[in-house]
Amino acid sequence: MGSATLERRLDIDPERIGRPRLDPHERLLCRFYEPLFLLNALGQTRGNHTTTSFELDRGRAQVRRFLQNLCFICDFKKGGSACTAIGLEELDTCYNFCIASNRETGKIAAFLKTSLGILKSGAHLTAADDDREESRFLHLCLEFAADRIEGERKCLCKSIKDCLSTLHEQSSGCDSKLIEWLEVAMNLDDHVQLCIFAYETRHSDRVAELSERGMNEEKRLGPASKRSSFLLLIDDMKDLSHLLESHTVYAIDALSAAPPPTRDSHVNLRGILNRMFKKSDQERSKVKNGLLYLDKVGGVFEKFLLPYERCSPEVHAEVQVLDHFHKMRKSFAGDDCFVACSKPACFCCEMYFKYHPARATLSYSHHKIWTNWSPPNLNTFDGDNPTYTQQRDILNLMTNELREQVITQVLQRLPSNRWHPDSMTNITSIRCPDVTSLGLEVPNAGNTKTPAIIDLTSCPKSYNRPPETAFPLPLNEDASFNDTSDAENGGVSLFDYCPSTCT
Ligand SMILES: [Zn+2]
Numbered sequence: 001m002g003s004a005t006l007e008r009r010l011d012i013d014p015e016r017i018g019r020p021r022l023d024p025h026e027r028l029l030c031r032f033y034e035p036l037f038l039l040n041a042l043g044q045t046r047g048n049h050t051t052t053s054f055e056l057d058r059g060r061a062q063v064r065r066f067l068q069n070l071c072f073i074c075d076f077k078k079g080g081s082a083c084t085a086i087g088l089e090e091l092d093t094c095y096n097f098c099i100a101s102n103r104e105t106g107k108i109a110a111f112l113k114t115s116l117g118i119l120k121s122g123a124h125l126t127a128a129d130d131d132r133e134e135s136r137f138l139h140l141c142l143e144f145a146a147d148r149i150e151g152e153r154k155c156l157c158k159s160i161k162d163c164l165s166t167l168h169e170q171s172s173g174c175d176s177k178l179i180e181w182l183e184v185a186m187n188l189d190d191h192v193q194l195c196i197f198a199y200e201t202r203h204s205d206r207v208a209e210l211s212e213r214g215m216n217e218e219k220r221l222g223p224a225s226k227r228s229s230f231l232l233l234i235d236d237m238k239d240l241s242h243l244l245e246s247h248t249v250y251a252i253d254a255l256s257a258a259p260p261p262t263r264d265s266h267v268n269l270r271g272i273l274n275r276m277f278k279k280s281d282q283e284r285s286k287v288k289n290g291l292l293y294l295d296k297v298g299g300v301f302e303k304f305l306l307p308y309e310r311c312s313p314e315v316h317a318e319v320q321v322l323d324h325f326h327k328m329r330k331s332f333a334g335d336d337c338f339v340a341c342s343k344p345a346c347f348c349c350e351m352y353f354k355y356h357p358a359r360a361t362l363s364y365s366h367h368k369i370w371t372n373w374s375p376p377n378l379n380t381f382d383g384d385n386p387t388y389t390q391q392r393d394i395l396n397l398m399t400n401e402l403r404e405q406v407i408t409q410v411l412q413r414l415p416s417n418r419w420h421p422d423s424m425t426n427i428t429s430i431r432c433p434d435v436t437s438l439g440l441e442v443p444n445a446g447n448t449k450t451p452a453i454i455d456l457t458s459c460p461k462s463y464n465r466p467p468e469t470a471f472p473l474p475l476n477e478d479a480s481f482n483d484t485s486d487a488e489n490g491g492v493s494l495f496d497y498c499p500s501t502c503t
Contacts, residue, residue, distance in 0.1 A: 010301035011268035018265040025381040032395045033261040035402035040369040041303035042409050046347050060336050066236045067340035069229040073141045074108045075342035078151040085317035085341040087325050090333035094246035100320035109251035111144050123241035138230050149191045160186045181206050252324045255315045257374035263308035276403050290410035313374030316349050323376050326358045348373035355397040
């Protein structure tokens with residue numbers, strides 16, 4: 001059925017429905033996506049950002065942080081296409097960095113090889129060489145992330161322009177210094193200078209003033225002495241050089257996604273309730289009435305049907321790494337079944353890991369639904385095939401959890417959770433309730449250096465010099481939100497984020 005012919009209206013109680021869904025795999029997928037789309041229509045954000053407890057032994061925590069920061073520097077584009085996941089395999093003779101990304105694995109694997117080479121060569125340098133090595137590594141990372149930084153720069157400029165126009169409107173003469181400062185920021189085209197500026201001013205009075213005036217909330221300043229992902233990698237290398245003594249990088253072949261679900265004649269309210277409840281279940285009519293009410297006041301059914309027309313499923317990077325390890329029976333280094341990822345896991349990835357027999361751990365989740373999420377595609381749907389039965393079992397458990405959440409939300413008439421962005425950068429700090437720090441703290445590890453405090457107005461000339469002579473750029477490790485503004489992956493710009501407009 002072509003999408004042009006689809007109605008935007010959900011049938012409530014149709015007189016006729018078509019043939020049953022005979023294909024078991026198609027049925028499985030339809031039954032999974034149905035409550036996923038419905039829950040998304042009730043509210044995409046299912047909770048606050050979470051983070052894994054890192055109350056681990058120092059060595060294991062440090063390896064996790066190292067992998068997490070590697071993912072961060074590999075994610076070179078805004079949006080989700082370059083989202084990167086790494087699993088560290090331990091072989092008899094070497095460590096193998098198994099890497100996958102949503103859509104850019106080849107380019108990212110090549111960058112990771114180069115980065116690990118630089119980190120390895122810097123692991124045994126003397127203190128005198130440190131600055132040069134840090135600078136070289138930093139410039140490599142900034143060059144690789146040029147697309148992403150440029151995207152952030154454009155968002156920043158747009159927001160500054162909006163801000164300036166408001167300030168000019170309200171101008172009482174006392175904002176001239178703030179206006180001047182914003183104009184300096186807007187004219188920073190050079191990526192290195194821009195990053196330095198962002199880092200150095202993230203806790204400044206100016207940012208605090210803007211934050212206070214813009215959000216009308218008290219400022220929340222993090223410790224200024226934290227190190228950036230770039231520099232933490234170098235710090236950690238001092239203790240983890242054994243990982244790179246003998247290592248390889250393995251780019252995991254991209255897994256194809258399951259076909260998008262079809263909106264067939266079974267997608268109607270009666271059918272949805274039939275699949276959710278037994279006939280005698282007393283909650284059935286309450287949920288039916290609740291959904292009809294929510295549709296009347298909020299157009300829930302139209303939102304529910306939309307992904308059937310737009311869904312373009314893809315297998316997220318962390319799922320690719322997990323399935324690769326499990327299928328190939330690979331051993332995680334140090335028996336730590338941990339998959340690092342450059343972005344917090346989405347709601348579905350988190351559930352997939354929860355119900356996967358590998359019992360692997362993800363670092364954190366943004367608890368938001370992405371309707372393009374897909375399990376790996378399967379070629380065989382034989383009930384005796386363990387790969388199929390494994391996926392069937394996982395999807396059934398996920399489907400149950402999705403249905404439970406739909407029922408709970410409808411029965412309790414819960415409001416949608418407040419929206420929040422998906423990702424964290426390590427640059428600015430923005431208020432958000434109940435968000436815990438995502439800095440992967442490692443007790444007593446590294447972090448002994450005090451970062452240089454750099455004022456752009458007295459910036460050493462070396463900042464503009466080639467990497468060989470440039471001074472290292474300290475960025476911080478604070479938790480902060482970043483946009484993932486790719487339409488297909490959702491999210492809006494950090495600088496477009498205004499809590500007062502969120503519902
Ligand atoms: Zn995901």
